[in-house]
Amino acid sequence: MFDNLLRRIKLLFGVGTVRKVEQDTIVVDFTEGELEKSIEFAQGYGLQVTPLADAKAVAIFNSGDRAQGIVIKVVDRRFTPRQQKPGEVSIYDYLGQFVALSSDGIEINSIKGIKFTSVEGVTFNQTITSDGNVRSNGGANTLNTHTHPDPQGGKTSAGSG
Numbered sequence: 001m002f003d004n005l006l007r008r009i010k011l012l013f014g015v016g017t018v019r020k021v022e023q024d025t026i027v028v029d030f031t032e033g034e035l036e037k038s039i040e041f042a043q044g045y046g047l048q049v050t051p052l053a054d055a056k057a058v059a060i061f062n063s064g065d066r067a068q069g070i071v072i073k074v075v076d077r078r079f080t081p082r083q084q085k086p087g088e089v090s091i092y093d094y095l096g097q098f099v100a101l102s103s104d105g106i107e108i109n110s111i112k113g114i115k116f117t118s119v120e121g122v123t124f125n126q127t128i129t130s131d132g133n134v135r136s137n138g139g140a141n142t143l144n145t146h147t148h149p150d151p152q153g154g155k156t157s158a159g160s161g
């Protein structure tokens, strides 16, 4: 009786290895003695993640029934940021990209471009500093090399006005 109860309690939870991720399910390998299972991944509202194979999945099972499980957490220590201080938060991926909310401010790191798409424009309430050029009009104009009409005739180059 007690042994059976203990066994059922142990079956309530499972930690396994992610084998494959589908739309809303994850194929998880829990133990060597248990078949791989395709289990629903209960994502939290507002954040959608697609884990890589070999991440660890934590699942709970209804009444210990291993046929009725749901993955509640996926952990992948291979990519966990290591430099965070207490209280800090970040979103990160396997490529090294991240958005970090740290005690020094917010840092965004992309391995390619960063695209802003907005119906009503983008507003900054402070000076914008760039280590590179600034382009406008789809790239047709650049801050460093643009010209202005010269009232004396012709055009003047950037820096004169």
Ligand SMILES: [Fe+2]
Residues within 6 Å of the ligand: 146, 148, 158, 159, 161
């Ligand atoms: Fe100008």
